[in-house]
Amino acid sequence: MIKVTYVAHDGSRTDAEGELGDTVMSLAINQGIDGIIGECGGSMMCATCHCYVDEAWVGATGPRLDGEEDMLESAASEVNERSRLSCQIKLTEEMDGLVVHLPEEQV
Amino acid sequence: MSFSQATLIEGHKPISPASGIPAWDIDPYDVEILKDPNAYYAELRALGEVVYIPRYSILTVGRFETTRKVFSDHENFLSSRGVGLNDFKLEDPWRPPSIILEVDQPDHTRTRKVMSRALSPKVAKGFADLFHETADALVDRLLGQGSIEAVADLAEAFPTTVFPKAVGMKDVNPRYLVDYGAMVFNAVGPDNQLRRDAMSHAGEIVPWINAACARDRLTKDGLGALVYASADDGTLSEDEAGMLVRSFLSAGVDTTVTGIGNALWCLSQNPDQWDALKRDPSLIRATFEEVLRYTSPVHTFGRTAGQATEIAGFPVEEGTKVTCVLGAANMDPDKWGDPEKFRIDRKPVGHIAFGAGIHGCVGQNIARAELEAVLGALIKKVDRIEPAGDAVWRPSNAIRALDKLPINLIPN
Numbered sequence: 388m389i390k391v392t393y394v395a396h397d398g399s400r401t402d403a404e405g406e407l408g409d410t411v412m413s414l415a416i417n418q419g420i421d422g423i424i425g426e427c428g429g430s431m432m433c434a435t436c437h438c439y440v441d442e443a444w445v446g447a448t449g450p451r452l453d454g455e456e457d458m459l460e461s462a463a464s465e466v467n468e469r470s471r472l473s474c475q476i477k478l479t480e481e482m483d484g485l486v487v488h489l490p491e492e493q494v
Numbered sequence: 495m496s497f498s499q500a501t502l503i504e505g506h507k508p509i510s511p512a513s514g515i516p517a518w519d520i521d522p523y524d525v526e527i528l529k530d531p532n533a534y535y536a537e538l539r540a541l542g543e544v545v546y547i548p549r550y551s552i553l554t555v556g557r558f559e560t561t562r563k564v565f566s567d568h569e570n571f572l573s574s575r576g577v578g579l580n581d582f583k584l585e586d587p588w589r590p591p592s593i594i595l596e597v598d599q600p601d602h603t604r605t606r607k608v609m610s611r612a613l614s615p616k617v618a619k620g621f622a623d624l625f626h627e628t629a630d631a632l633v634d635r636l637l638g639q640g641s642i643e644a645v646a647d648l649a650e651a652f653p654t655t656v657f658p659k660a661v662g663m664k665d666v667n668p669r670y671l672v673d674y675g676a677m678v679f680n681a682v683g684p685d686n687q688l689r690r691d692a693m694s695h696a697g698e699i700v701p702w703i704n705a706a707c708a709r710d711r712l713t714k715d716g717l718g719a720l721v722y723a724s725a726d727d728g729t730l731s732e733d734e735a736g737m738l739v740r741s742f743l744s745a746g747v748d749t750t751v752t753g754i755g756n757a758l759w760c761l762s763q764n765p766d767q768w769d770a771l772k773r774d775p776s777l778i779r780a781t782f783e784e785v786l787r788y789t790s791p792v793h794t795f796g797r798t799a800g801q802a803t804e805i806a807g808f809p810v811e812e813g814t815k816v817t818c819v820l821g822a823a824n825m826d827p828d829k830w831g832d833p834e835k836f837r838i839d840r841k842p843v844g845h846i847a848f849g850a851g852i853h854g855c856v857g858q859n860i861a862r863a864e865l866e867a868v869l870g871a872l873i874k875k876v877d878r879i880e881p882a883g884d885a886v887w888r889p890s891n892a893i894r895a896l897d898k899l900p901i902n903l904i905p906n
């Protein structure tokens with residue numbers, strides 16, 4: 388199992404355990420974590436799965452994938468250099484312990 | 495190995511299914527099934543992870559996880575050989591293939607990027623005023639009429655008014671747009687009466703559609719112009735831009751017509767859910783998601799195995815056509831618990847009515863914006879939606895749409 392911690396905008400933390408191949412988005416949906424909507428189900432069409440990868444984990448999650456940049460332009464909250472679409476972060480062993488921060492709003 | 499035309503079944507290679515895959519002697523494109531598919535969906539799921547349909551020599555999947563997996567597995571299950579029963583590698587398609595829907599990576603990546611930029615959430619938001627004003631005016635007009643036939647009066651009237659404007663089309667012919675959609679979607683089925691009837695209009699409609707997609711037939715401020723901008727910067731050729739505008743017209747009208755009709759059907763059949771929506775308008779978007787899950791406007795699309803592969807552990811030979819029954823997956827009790835209930839508070843994130851993965855509907859933001867406007871106008875102005883006769887379904891090889899929906903809109 389791969390542990391992911393979601394830090395809400397108000398600072399509250401929720402831990403979830405995912406499997407290889409889950410995405411940070413799909414895990415949040417399955418665990419009922421507020422703050423990630425994932426309206427398009429991961430087709431990179433909605434930007435309602437925006438998250439900020441914690442500084443310590445930027446290396447493990449790697450750079451944005453092709454097309455993410457464009458869709459992030461439609462994100463409801465501020466986009467910074469750690470912004471990712473969480474549906475494009477597929478969990479790997481190296482991400483065990485991953486921390487992501489959630490934006491104030493997604494729509 | 496090569497196959498002569500005569501050995502093909504529905505334009506694809508016949509298969510010998512792996513042992514253990516149950517065979518089911520049924521015609522999934524029988525009009526009675528298409529009109530009322532839930533029993534077929536249930537039986538398909540009950541039979542197994544994957545089922546062999548001898549009549550068309552295809553494999554079919556309908557359980558949620560397997561359907562989602564096959565439909566989004568673009569490496570093993572190709573789109574470039576057609577998303578219907580014809581294998582484009584073995585037989586020429588009825589029209590030049592779509593350069594977004596019917597291509598694989600890496601070709602797909604380039605055109606998809608252009609389209610997802612042109613149809614982004616931001617762009618869709620930009621149409622909100624047009625959509626809301628049009629929906630408000632349309633509903634006001636209908637409220638004066640007493641009972642209406644909601645398919646023609648509302649479900650077709652709304653998209654055929656706003657969508658050509660959004661695209662920036664100078665040529666307007668609502669009937670052709672609806673009939674072109676019927677052709678495109680019936681064409682993914684077998685060579686049955688539905689497909690032949692839809693195709694019988696091709697001679698008249700196809701040239702009109704192609705002409706309407708040309709640069710000089712489009713305004714400078716619509717979705718069409720956004721696509722042609724990619725021809726100006728060299729990302730696309732002029733012809734490719736025209737082809738992508740054609741995709742708007744193929745995929746963007748019939749689908750939203752169906753979405754609106756099905757939403758009205760769901761809400762007229764479930765007055766308690768209508769009341770719940772009136773009480774809490776913040777559930778508009780969630781309501782549409784549930785309509786999509788519950789009715790799956792695109793009920794079945796297919797893929798072709800690009801190489802020997804497997805489904806749920808069963809070997810699948812190269813060239814196998816696999817139909818993915820999105821409607822069955824969206825009604826799978828293993829995934830949804832009580833799928834037969836239409837519940838606007840379900841929030842069915844992950845339904846596959848818009849597909850999944852790299853080909854997932856690129857027009858979904860526009861579709862949601864249209865539905866938000868229509869449902870928004872209705873809950874503002876209408877007290878109750880009452881059936882005024884039996885709903886009649888319009889069978890199609892890929893779309894689950896109404897033909898007639900008589901209803902009364904009772905004003906506030």
Ligand code: HEM
Nearest residue numbers: 594595745746749750753791792848849853855856857861
């Ligand atoms: C309720 C409305 C709609 C439904 C149910 C729907 C459904 C779908 C589905 C299931 C797919 C996946 C096809 C596949 O994977 O083979 C798809 C793709 C597509 N849709 Fe939609 N659609 C809708 C509205 C629209 C609209 C309004 C547009 C245009 C503005 C559109 C344009 C497209 C295009 C171009 C594709 C191909 C995307 C690709 O292959 O990358 N759709 N749609």
Ligand code: FES
Nearest residue numbers: 429433434436474
């Ligand atoms: S879930 Fe829609 S872009 Fe990630």
